[in-house]
Amino acid sequence: MSDVLAVDAVGLTKTYGTLTAVDRLSLQVGQGEVYGVLGPNGAGKTTFLRMLFGLIRPDAGTLHILGRTWDEHGIRALDGVAGFIESPKFYPGLTGRKNLQLLAGLDGGAGRSRIDEVLETVDLRGRERDKVGGYSFGMRQRLGVAASLLRDPRLLVLDEPANGLDPAGIRDMRALVKRLAGSGLTVLLSSHDMAEVEEICDDVTIMRTGAVVYHGSIAALRAKAPEQAHEIHTTDDERAALLARAAELEVTRLDDGLAVRGPQPQIDALVAQLIGEGIALRRLTRRETPLEALFFMLTEPDTDPAAPELAITGAAR
Known part of the structure; x- marks a missing residue:
């Protein structure tokens, strides 16, 4: 596998007037790992993902995606990258298969066998001829993953993939991400759910109001957690x-x-x-798990992340 990082962000900053949405964010995602960006709503997770996809540009800092930058490579910075921001959207009056066919046509084309393959991967075979308007929210999320996989990416980016799902949908989405990671695909996902990140991620960056309060492995984070x-x-x-x-x-x-x-x-x-x-x-x-308790300690507004008992921010890898 290449030594080039899947994502290499250094000092990313994005402001909107007096609001600093992302404040000097640095993180590195190695190829083949499952990396979580964790934080409550408003922490800056989606803003970071929007910068990664080129939907907005940072005011400062550098961002390399599989060794490419938007400034040097333009749209080619997304070669080998796929995913979605917030919830994926489809034509509700068309079938799942037809939606995938249309998206494949916009992205250079994918044959019937590839569409069959991604439908099988996300457990939608047998429902691909149903109209998307009749899909459950969880099925639409999985169809979004299928659409992302059409281009056979090296890096899959998912923004809160389990958000809004019922317990069965959450279980299915976590199992899907685990299967994809097991195939060697690099997965970068955002979440506000510590349990989700703990179960499926290797490493994590925790954000609070745009700033990083923790970088490191789940194992190291677990060692810092309070007792149950x-x-x-x-x-x-x-x-x-x-x-x-x-x-x-x-x-x-x-x-x-x-x-x-x-x-x-x-x-x-x-x-x-x-x-x-x-x-x-x-x-x-x-009560909450030890890692959930630590997450609240790090991210709730009435706590001081620089306090000695909470000062667990490590250097980005």
């Missing part, structure tokens, strides 16, 4: 809180119950102790 938190509801929350603190667990009072954070063996021991002392356990539920 649980909600505990008992018949004597006052006594339960005392026992939890005595066990050196972090305790937060809720309107109804407690939030207890700490190593899982200590949580298990606390539960056994509560029962042993005659305190009935009404409910025990996991």
Whole structure:
């Protein structure tokens, strides 16, 4: 595989008046990896992807896509690149196959066998002769992936591909991305869902209000995450809180119950102790995962990402 990076962004900045949508963004995506750009709405993810596709130009910084730049290569900067920004659009009165045929014609042509192949890849064989207007939202998302695959790209860019899907659609989209990554395709996706990125990405950049607050691997991020938190509801929350603190667990009072954070063996021991002392356990539920908790710590507006406990930004690879 070539040593040329799939995406090499250095110091990208984009402003709109007084708003800095992207602030000196640098990231590198190696070929063959699944890379996530993560952040809440308004973090600058889609603005970055628009710059990558040439829909807008950065005010500062450089961007190489598979070794090419928009300034030097023009539209050829997208050779080997495909994907979609926000939700893909199709002619609702035409069938899935006809939509793909039209798009293939605009992009240099793709034969029947290639269309059959991409329909098979996204699990739409058998529905390709149905009108797109009758497709579910998840089916339209998968048709968007199929349209992107027509040109047999080396880099696939997906903007929030699971956004708006029901649980079954989310499962199917994640499975599809995993299959594509397993074939050696480089995938760059944006998301605001930590669980999605944790499951399918190798490396991640987390953004907040246009700026990067973390670069690095999912494994390194996981090592920085706090312990798992649980909600505990008992018949004597006052006594339960005392026992939890005595066990050196972090305790937060809720309107109804407690939030207890700490190593899982200590949580298990606390539960056994509560029962042993005659305190009935009404409910025990996991809160957000440790990585989700860390994501909120990094991106919520009332936190300081430069604080020592949150200063986990690494250098871009």
